[in-house]
Amino acid sequence: MWISGSAEMDGPAPAPLVVIDRLSVDYRTALGWDRVLHTVSLEIRPGETLGLVGESGSGKSTLGLQCLGWRRGLRRQAAALRVAGADLDRLDTAGLRRLRGRRIGFVPQNPTTALDPAWRVGDLIAEAVEVHGVARGAAARDRTARLLARVGLARPGVAQSFPHQLSGGQQQRVCIALALACDPDLVVLDEPTTGLDVTTQAQIVALLARLKAERLMAMLYITHDLGVIAALADRVAVMYAGHLAEVGDTVAVIGAPAHPYTRGLIASAPRIDGPPPGAAPLTGTLRRLALPPGCPFAPRCDHAAPGCAETAQRLAPAPQGSPGHRVACMRAAALAGDGDGRPAAARLRTEPSTFRDPVLTVSGLSVAYRPPGLLARRAVPVVRGAAFTIAAGEVLALVGESGSGKSTLARALIGLVPRAGGTVLLGREPLAPGDRARSPAQRRRLQYVFQNPDASLNPAATVGASLTRAARAAGRTGADLVAEALAAVQIDPGQAGRYPDELSGGQRQRVALARALIAEPDLILCDEILSALDVSVQAGVLALLARIRAERGLALLFITHDLAVVRGFADRVLVLFAGTIVQEAAAAALFAGARHPYAAALIAAAPRLVPAARPAPQPEPPPPPAPPAAAAGACVYLARCPHRRSVCGESPPPARPLPGGGMLRCHIPVDELAREAPDSRDGPGEARH
Amino acid sequence: MSLAEPAGRGRRPWSGALAIGATLLGMQVLLAVAGPFLAPYGATEMGAGPPLAGPSLAHPFGIDQLGRDVFSRVLHGGHVVLGLALSGTALGVAIGAVIGLLSGQAGGLADEIVQRGLEIFISVPFLVLALVAMVAVGPVASGHPLTVVGVVALIYAPRVARIARAAAREIALRDFVLVARLRGDGPLRRMWSEILPNARSVLLVEFALRASYAPILVGSLGFLGFGLRPPTPEWGLMIAENRALLLVSPWTVLGPGLALAVLVVGLNLFTDGLARRLGRHVDFGVG
Numbered sequence: 001m002w003i004s005g006s007a008e009m010d011g012p013a014p015a016p017l018v019v020i021d022r023l024s025v026d027y028r029t030a031l032g033w034d035r036v037l038h039t040v041s042l043e044i045r046p047g048e049t050l051g052l053v054g055e056s057g058s059g060k061s062t063l064g065l066q067c068l069g070w071r072r073g074l075r076r077q078a079a080a081l082r083v084a085g086a087d088l089d090r091l092d093t094a095g096l097r098r099l100r101g102r103r104i105g106f107v108p109q110n111p112t113t114a115l116d117p118a119w120r121v122g123d124l125i126a127e128a129v130e131v132h133g134v135a136r137g138a139a140a141r142d143r144t145a146r147l148l149a150r151v152g153l154a155r156p157g158v159a160q161s162f163p164h165q166l167s168g169g170q171q172q173r174v175c176i177a178l179a180l181a182c183d184p185d186l187v188v189l190d191e192p193t194t195g196l197d198v199t200t201q202a203q204i205v206a207l208l209a210r211l212k213a214e215r216l217m218a219m220l221y222i223t224h225d226l227g228v229i230a231a232l233a234d235r236v237a238v239m240y241a242g243h244l245a246e247v248g249d250t251v252a253v254i255g256a257p258a259h260p261y262t263r264g265l266i267a268s269a270p271r272i273d274g275p276p277p278g279a280a281p282l283t284g285t286l287r288r289l290a291l292p293p294g295c296p297f298a299p300r301c302d303h304a305a306p307g308c309a310e311t312a313q314r315l316a317p318a319p320q321g322s323p324g325h326r327v328a329c330m331r332a333a334a335l336a337g338d339g340d341g342r343p344a345a346a347r348l349r350t351e352p353s354t355f356r357d358p359v360l361t362v363s364g365l366s367v368a369y370r371p372p373g374l375l376a377r378r379a380v381p382v383v384r385g386a387a388f389t390i391a392a393g394e395v396l397a398l399v400g401e402s403g404s405g406k407s408t409l410a411r412a413l414i415g416l417v418p419r420a421g422g423t424v425l426l427g428r429e430p431l432a433p434g435d436r437a438r439s440p441a442q443r444r445r446l447q448y449v450f451q452n453p454d455a456s457l458n459p460a461a462t463v464g465a466s467l468t469r470a471a472r473a474a475g476r477t478g479a480d481l482v483a484e485a486l487a488a489v490q491i492d493p494g495q496a497g498r499y500p501d502e503l504s505g506g507q508r509q510r511v512a513l514a515r516a517l518i519a520e521p522d523l524i525l526c527d528e529i530l531s532a533l534d535v536s537v538q539a540g541v542l543a544l545l546a547r548i549r550a551e552r553g554l555a556l557l558f559i560t561h562d563l564a565v566v567r568g569f570a571d572r573v574l575v576l577f578a579g580t581i582v583q584e585a586a587a588a589a590l591f592a593g594a595r596h597p598y599a600a601a602l603i604a605a606a607p608r609l610v611p612a613a614r615p616a617p618q619p620e621p622p623p624p625p626a627p628p629a630a631a632a633g634a635c636v637y638l639a640r641c642p643h644r645r646s647v648c649g650e651s652p653p654p655a656r657p658l659p660g661g662g663m664l665r666c667h668i669p670v671d672e673l674a675r676e677a678p679d680s681r682d683g684p685g686e687a688r689h
Numbered sequence: 690m691s692l693a694e695p696a697g698r699g700r701r702p703w704s705g706a707l708a709i710g711a712t713l714l715g716m717q718v719l720l721a722v723a724g725p726f727l728a729p730y731g732a733t734e735m736g737a738g739p740p741l742a743g744p745s746l747a748h749p750f751g752i753d754q755l756g757r758d759v760f761s762r763v764l765h766g767g768h769v770v771l772g773l774a775l776s777g778t779a780l781g782v783a784i785g786a787v788i789g790l791l792s793g794q795a796g797g798l799a800d801e802i803v804q805r806g807l808e809i810f811i812s813v814p815f816l817v818l819a820l821v822a823m824v825a826v827g828p829v830a831s832g833h834p835l836t837v838v839g840v841v842a843l844i845y846a847p848r849v850a851r852i853a854r855a856a857a858r859e860i861a862l863r864d865f866v867l868v869a870r871l872r873g874d875g876p877l878r879r880m881w882s883e884i885l886p887n888a889r890s891v892l893l894v895e896f897a898l899r900a901s902y903a904p905i906l907v908g909s910l911g912f913l914g915f916g917l918r919p920p921t922p923e924w925g926l927m928i929a930e931n932r933a934l935l936l937v938s939p940w941t942v943l944g945p946g947l948a949l950a951v952l953v954v955g956l957n958l959f960t961d962g963l964a965r966r967l968g969r970h971v972d973f974g975v976g
Contacts, residue, residue: 414871435871443873456864460886466865469882473872515868 017185017218018044018067021080025062028073036062038242041315046185049212049219051233051250053226053265055534056505057286059242064188064222068104069096084185102132105179105187109194111171115163121174122148122159128181147177150214152207168402169200173207180211186218193228197402197561202605205231224535226269227564227607230254235324238262241286241296244315248325258318258327258336261297268539270564282536295329303335358389358425359523359555360413360446365422367405367412367579379420382408383579386422390523393553397570397587399560399602405579406559407451410525413557414448427522444474447516451528453508457500463511464496467518474519485518486511489544506537510544517548523555530565542569563606567591572662575599578636585662594674596664597641635667643668707962713955721771724764732765732922733757741938750944753931759944766922766945770952773834773923774903777841782896784842785849790880790888792850793857794866804854810847816909818844823915832918840915841906845899852895856888897960904952924949 020042026033036059044050052060066081069088081089084103088096100106108114116124125147126140135143148158151173163171172192179187189208193201205228212219212232221233229236230250237247238259246259257263264282283300292298292309301308313328319336329335365386368379383405390396400406411417413424415435424431426446432438450456458466467482483493489510500508509529516524526545530538546569548554558570566573566587573590575583575598583596590599635641635648645667653667664670720727729747730737737748737758744751750759792803810818819840823831830836860866861884869879885892904924910916911925919926924945931941 416867416871440873443871448868448871450864450868452864456868458865458883458887460889461882469869469874470872473874519872 014046016043017046017048017084018042018220019080019082020063020066021078023063023066023076023078023081025059025066026075028075033075036242037066040239040242040244042237042244042247044186044218044220046218047212047216048235049221049233051229051236052220052222052239053224053229053236054239055224055265055286055536057241058239060222060239061190062242063239064190064220067186067188067220068100068106098132101128101184102134102182103185105181105184107172107175107179107187107189107192109191111168111175111195112163114175115171117163120160120162121166125159125174125178125181128178132182134182143181147181148174150180150211151177152203153177167200168196169203172196172200172204176204176207176211180217183215184217186220188220188222190222191224192221194223194225198563198602198605199401201228202607205607208232225607226254226266226535231607238265241291243296243313244328245297246318246325246327246329247315248318248327249322252318252322252325256318256320258325258332259297259329260301260303260331260335264300265535268536270538270542270562270568282539303331305331357392359392359394359427360390360557361425362389362413363387363423365409365412365424366420367408367417368420381420381579383412386576386579386581388574388581388584390555390557392522392555393549394572395549395556395558395570397558397560397566397573398576399563399566399573400576401561401602404576406561406576407527408579409576410448410527410557410559414446414525440473440475444519445522446525447519447521447523448525449509449512449516449527449529452532453500453505453512454532456512457508457515459500462497462499463491463503466511467496467515470515471518476518476520481518485514488517488548489514490540504537506533506540509533509537509541513541513544517552517554520552521554523557525557525559527559528561530560530562538565545569563602575602580636580665582637582666583662583664585658585664586660589658589660589662593660594658594664594670596637596666596673597643597668598637601640635665706958707966710955710958710960710962713951714959717767717771717952717955720764721767724767728758728761728764730758730761732762733920734761737761741934741941743938744940751938751940753927753938753941754934759927759941762922762927763924763944763948766924766927767948769834769917769921769923770904770907770925770949773837773841773907775900777838777907778845778896778900778903780838780842781845782849782892782899785846785895786853786885786888786892787880788846789850789853789855790857790884791876793854794861794876794880794884796858796861800854804851807847807850810843811851815844815906816913816915819910819915820913831915834917837907837910837916840910841903844906845903849892849895849899853888853892856891857884860884860887894964897963901953901956901960904949904956908949 020040022039022041023037024035024039025037026035028034040059040063042050042063052063054060066076066088067083069081069083069091076089078089081087083099086095086099086103088099091099115121119127122141122144125144129135129140129143134140144159148154153170153173158166158170163174166174175192179189192208193204196204208219208221209232211217219232221229223229233250235248236250236253238245238253238261240261246253246257246262253262254266257266261282268282283302287299290299294311295301295304295308295313298304298309308330311330313330315326315328316332318325318327319333365383366381367383368381370379386409388396398406398409408417412419412433413431415431415433415438419433426442429442431442431446435443457463461469463486464482467485471477471481471485482496486493486496491507491510491514495503495507500511503511509532513524513529530541533541542565545556549556558566560566570587573583573585573587574581575590575596577598583590583599585593585595591603595603633651635644635653638644638648641648647667651667653665655663655665656670657663658670664673666673725732735756737756738752740752740754740756742748742752748758748760750763753759753762788803788807792800813821822840822843823836826836857880866879866883869883874882907916907923908925908928911923911927912929914929917923917926919930927945928942928949931938935942
């Protein structure tokens, strides 16, 4: 087998594997050439993992594709663009093709569209091996089997599966196996875990950490998630609007960020391991069409001095930085050491006050799906006996992985999915199961905000028209309603005449929120409303929700798979697994006190921003025996539970009360779980709490 | 992120056809409007010349059996053909759109029943369907222009409904339609303000394609005697009246035939180009 880079590693200072020197890239647009990369210089050493972070539109994917020599539809200038000794700028198409796949691997964001649905995954990998002449026939089959085993797909039969027969996480593992097929020197990963839920994301990150330790392979890891970077990268490069803002060792950049943008990015990221360290989150959005000639971040920067917008910023060693830590900010020296100079971000959560009047009372709510077809088999339960209340002004978070039934539960509440049983009270009056049987007043009091604003706003209606329809349905009239509603979500009322595609993603989600707020509801069901948004935009929407909630005494059911958001925002948390609420607790108590084993696993899986506390890569635990929740009389979490006992398989666990309120559905006594609770992996962040 | 910008939304090779089609169509519309004033003789004026006389400078399409100037009759008939074709198509598209959008939005059993019903209509050859409709309305109403419009609409509506239904199926599943339902909007209001605006380009393409065939449909009805009654100078009817004398006096058939051909070719080129332009913004919602 061809071992990458061993020759280079013999010397004391290995030659860089990737050399990018003053690379500029323009894309062709209707208006001419649009510059997306501005004289970016970067090196990656053999075996090194470089994390590339930035918001949408920062040019990070473009830079990643440049490492593969991509040149269709663009114009490139570079003093050097070399990977593994090959000059990508000069190479012809055939030469590039030989290089890609063989010496440079690529893992795309969405594995579902990246894998050819007509090929068995084993054939797909074997073809990649054969095309590059690494092995043929039986040897290629053999290599494919070893590759699949290496990415944790050792189970026989996977090679014979078609992509649609695998889960999203398994598909991404196949993509990683494909990228590794020919032992490349460099693997470019473009947001490989963005579409996956927390638990799966943690597994993929652990897999990559393990692969990295096993073999000498450089990685360029593109993401907007600083937690993943902290867990995986040796060095970090921060991009903003096509400029490199800061680059350095992960510990240095995340621990002591020198660029105001990096600081804002870190402060914006919701953190599971403690509140933000006295920094304020980013404000505003990246407007690529209105960038100043100098520092591109100047319009959004709180520390901008008069000259910033006019002076081009050059990467220079960071003040008080470690070697190799460089920053493109002329005021970095002046800003160093002052923490941030601004007041700490206001805490989003109101301190534990007493919530009394229930807005929504749910008892015994069950939902079941009947498989389609005339010869319907037994209905499959999706939500089983959910019971909880939401008080006026309270934020109740509903967390769980994909498929746990979160959205189904919310849709049953709003009346889009029929109930199989149970009652729901809105205030004191019972709520009909179907939305059609509900009164206009009930519709007005209970609003729903969907996950994706692209789908929930009518593309053929202006913002103003969408809001007017919602107001009219709620029985509200008035000339200024639309303007008021837009102002409440911090959108210029002058935008009322625009169509959704003329707004940014964050603005669209705020319009969707405004549409719910214009009805003056008592409770809004928020279904993963942040998951389609950038980190900095998420922080803005969360702050907005917190303010509106405080002003109007609005209650929220906040559905999310992101526990970090829950920690900073929710009052109480419901943890849902396989349709069963396994724990209900105050948010602070969930992170500090006794936890259901599943809640503990969710918290452990959330990425952290403490690079020092990175656990050593461990061999992957054997996959849980599928399917979960087999017997009707057993605990739903049985198959995946590390603490399972014999009783767990015999009877469903009792709902035990928690000391500070709430409940926990587990056979293991609460005080026993509490002893394990704030375990060592939670890092120093827990101590502060 | 998108790697390469889509190629400029400039003109496509077909835009040449669009221009030619627009020119031919423009001429036809102009003749339909101004024709009756330009025509040297009246539509039913007899004695314009010797019956069955061949073409001459004074009578470019010759003289028919009854001594009427065929060229004048063609000019008088333009607005009849164009008006019947376009209004029939418009009515058909409107009815089909309402049925299709409502059916697609409703889904389930109602949708299935409506779709099977439409398929019954579509499975009947359209001329047979037209004959049945003419018989059904009775001898008095059967030659009326409104009846012809209604028959064209009857033939088109089920076909348009299927397209509209496919578009509505996809749009109705999007969250903004759910939002409208949750705030209590009924099916008609949802169709009007949420689904129709998003199906607009599909329906425009449909209108354009159907309109290009409508003159042939109107002509066929006239030719078979299910359309307007003599002596209306409708082109299909004129061809039918003179076809027995085709060997003696081919010009009397060729004149209206040529006019009809130019109209259909013009409409086809124009609507095809238009459909391609609109179609690029149309999401047909497959998958």
